[in-house]
Amino acid sequence: MKKLISSVSPHFHSPVTTQRIMLDVVLALLPAAVASVIIFGWRAALVIGVCVAVCVFSEWGFEKLCKKENTITDLSAVVTGMLLAFNLPVTIPLWQAAFGSLAAIVVVKQLFGGIGQNFANPAITARIIMMTAFSGTMTAWVAPDGVSCATPLALITKGEMSSLPSLSSMFLGLRGGCLGETCILALLIGGAYLLIKRVISWHTPVAFIGTVALMSLLCGKDVLYELMSGGLVLGAFFMATDYSSSPATKPGKLIAGVFCGLITILIRFWGNFPEGVSFSILLMNILTPYIERLTRAKPLGGVKR
Amino acid sequence: MKLHGTKIPHNKNTADKAPVALPMPAEVVIPMSMHIGRPAKPVVKRGDEVRVGTLIGEADGFISAPVHSSVSGKVLRLEDIRMSSGAFVTAVVIEPDGNQTPDENIKPPEVTDFESFVDAVRESGAVGLGGAGFPSFVKLSVRDLSAVEVVVINAAECEPYITSDTRTMLDKTEYIFKGIDALKKYMGVKKFVIGIEDNKGQCVRRLNEFCSKTEGVETYVVSSVYPQGGEKVLVYNTTGRVIPQGGLPLDAGVIVINVTTLAFVGEYLETGVPLVSKVVTVDGTAVSEPKNVIAPIGTPIKDLLSFCKAEEPSKILYGGPMMGIAVPSADAPVLKMTNAVVAMDEKEATPPKTTPCINCGRCLTHCPLRLDPRAISRAYKLKSGEDLESLCVDLCMECGCCSYVCPAKRPLVQTNKLAKAALRDYKSKKEDKK
Incomplete structure (x- = not known):
């Protein structure tokens, strides 16, 4: 008789793997990617392609250099590349997009230990680095027809409500902005897919978007425009729900979502920048370990801490 | 609010398969430790003639249990075998004569009060048959009987594949209720809850027929979400009681007893035949004819596997795939608490590759x-x-x-x-x- 395998229980494992989860996120991002090409043209595909390629290559290269196990097959670098591209204007010089991708993977992700160990979301942080480094090209917005224009949030800040696109154009993404953030319809389809596949839970997106809606209402702003402008939907479904940089407990997810919403509102209404989604997510990333500690469940029959 | 758990495959392929007797094995290997506590002391030697139910190992100390011969035949030898825990334990190896002559001393125990009831349970060799193997009489030796407010009968059987408890509920229902009657009579328990998963509809219907005729017993159907059969989980989900950290169910006023253990106690009180055989579910990806078999305790697992046409398994488990123990060799014997033997093919048996934690929660x-x-x-x-x-x-x-x-x-x-x-x-x- 052949030798028996002896291992510790359990001997069954769920079919869900890290790679499968990341593949689901990629699939969920695809509608918005397709929408960005339709809205902004083929250059959107080029920017996404460059970001994904550089992210995957720099992960492979860094791990090769450090003699670490190669992890590019888990597809997490692909997700980072897509998300970073979604946060860039379509006109971004490609070398700048490549630089941001390199920073996302090497500085934010790998230097902190790779997948699961980074305390901040790589795409968000890289975007903020790029906004500081290339503030001109990072805010060179164009309308779908290629003519330079202001984003809806900038218009709202200036009080030029009459020049805003119609609500249906906002929903379909026919406005100036980052290439992956504009088409709310595509983002909602992707978000729903992630919820159905249980890759993410409803807590963070609902708390995040709900807080922005409530605060906009209280501050007398146009709620629907506030919700569909900027990177709110993209951020709430795809970035604030990032596993390694957000709380894993359910109450923690709610708290993170609410504070992301509040910080977004503070920056949008009273801050120097027209948009605050990226900053709010990064700030809450830093607080994640504390939120988790605060919201740890009391085990059944156990004493809390 | 119920405690959550995990949806896992059920694979209860053998639920409708009535247990069939295994052909007599060439030899049985009966370890002296098939329970939590000190191993029993062997009381037979090489060459002794034994019969079914003959005492071959006596309980040593309080937390221990006696061991009986599962076959009639001759003691070949006493040898130290390695158990799946890695510890060495003395085992009595018996060559069956094939007649299965019962021991002449077997007669129903005389039970009149709580003390003689606990004594009878001790003599029966009963241990927790759900898999834990804790000597049953120790659990029932309650100092203050008024502390037992409710008995939770664990019939959840939440592990994939295993249907031996299911068969107990279908085939030995009257013995379950005989056991309940004994607990009522000798321990003064008034309330019984049978906790069972909702994937066992025919068992629920069968139990309910009996419940309607018995006072103080109810079935409590819980959803089939693993691990409903976990003691803490089942007690909480059926009674709302919380077993405190480091405590026993009794600290919450509860005794938890596995349904097959209870049926065995009920049967023992009537027949006096100690724990010598088990209904074992044999299933898994390497098994082509899954069955429930009645196996004498001590039967080598390989006999069960060849009876159920298992080809070249790569991993063999005592118990189900969630908590079962992988055995190092198919020579390992069926133990008192063995309720299933799961044999896996190579694909399923190979542990998956571990990758870094992604903090998904x-x-x-x-x-x-x-x-x-x-x-x-x-x-x-x-x-x-x-x-x-x-x-x-x-x-x-x-x-x-x-x-x-x-x-x-x-x-x-x-x-x-x-x-x-x-x-x-x-x-x-x-x-x-x-």
């Missing part, structure tokens, strides 16, 4: 006891006894939900086991310092 949202395996792993790596204590790792019942759902396939249960040992170490060192 699935382990903590699926832990029925609301532990945080992710944080426990970190604390264990840092050797922080303080953190392990605050994370209550000692509550872990090793059900396997965390490892099952982990997308990175990390060995979380294994780490919890190691962390529990580390915490015990830390606590005893803290005691020493005082």
Whole structure:
């Protein structure tokens, strides 16, 4: 008789793997990617392609250099590349997009230990680095027809409500902005897919978007425009729900979502920048370990801490 | 609110298969330790003639259980065998004569009061047949009988594949209720709850027929979400009671007893035949004819597997795939608490590749006891006894939900086991310092 395998229980494992989860996120991002090409043209595909390629290559290269196990097959670098591209204007010089991708993977992700160990979301942080480094090209917005224009949030800040696109154009993404953030319809389809596949839970997106809606209402702003402008939907479904940089407990997810919403509102209404989604997510990333500690469940029959 | 758990495959392929007797094995190997506690002391020697039910090992100390011969025949030898835990235990090897002559001393026990009832349960050799193997009479030796407010009968059978409890409920229903009657009569228990998963409709209907004729017994159907059969989980979900950390069910006024154990006690009171055979579910990806078999205790597992046409299994388990123990060899015998033998093919048997933790939190949202395996792993790596204590790792019942759902396939249960040992170490060192 052949030798028996002896291992510790359990001997069954769920079919869900890290790679499968990341593949689901990629699939969920695809509608918005397709929408960005339709809205902004083929250059959107080029920017996404460059970001994904550089992210995957720099992960492979860094791990090769450090003699670490190669992890590019888990597809997490692909997700980072897509998300970073979604946060860039379509006109971004490609070398700048490549630089941001390199920073996302090497500085934010790998230097902190790779997948699961980074305390901040790589795409968000890289975007903020790029906004500081290339503030001109990072805010060179164009309308779908290629003519330079202001984003809806900038218009709202200036009080030029009459020049805003119609609500249906906002929903379909026919406005100036980052290439992956504009088409709310595509983002909602992707978000729903992630919820159905249980890759993410409803807590963070609902708390995040709900807080922005409530605060906009209280501050007398146009709620629907506030919700569909900027990177709110993209951020709430795809970035604030990032596993390694957000709380894993359910109450923690709610708290993170609410504070992301509040910080977004503070920056949008009273801050120097027209948009605050990226900053709010990064700030809450830093607080994640504390939120988790605060919201740890009391085990059944156990004493809390 | 019910405790959550994990949806896992049920694979109850053998639920409708009435148990069939196994052909007599060439020899049976009966270890003296098939229970938690001190091993029994062998009382037979090489060459002795034994019959079915002859005492071959007597209980040694309070927490121990007697062992009886499962066949009639001749003692070939006493030898030390290695159990799946790695420990060596004396086993009595018997060559069956094939006649299965019962021991002449077998007669129904005389039970008149609580004490003689507990004595009878001790003599029967009964241990927790759900898999734990805790001597049943110890559990029933309650000092203050008024503390027992409710008996929870564990009929959840939440592990995949296993249907031996299902067969008990269908084939031995009257003995379950004889057992209930005995607990009523001799222990004064008034309330019984049979906790059962909703994937066993025919068992529920059968039990309900009997419940309607018996006072104080109700079935409580819980959803088929693993691990409903975990003691803490079942007690909470059926009665709302919480077993305190480090405590026993009795601290919450509950005694939990497995349905097959109870049926055995009921049967023993009527027949006096001690625990000598088991209904064992044989199933798994390497088994082409899954069956429920009636096997004499001590039968080598390989006999069960060849009877059920298992080809070249790569992994063999005592019990189900969630908490079962992988045995090092198919020579391992059927034990008192063996309720299933699962044989897996190579594809299923090979442990999946472990990748880095992605901090997704699935382990903590699926832990029925609301532990945080992710944080426990970190604390264990840092050797922080303080953190392990605050994370209550000692509550872990090793059900396997965390490892099952982990997308990175990390060995979380294994780490919890190691962390529990580390915490015990830390606590005893803290005691020493005082």
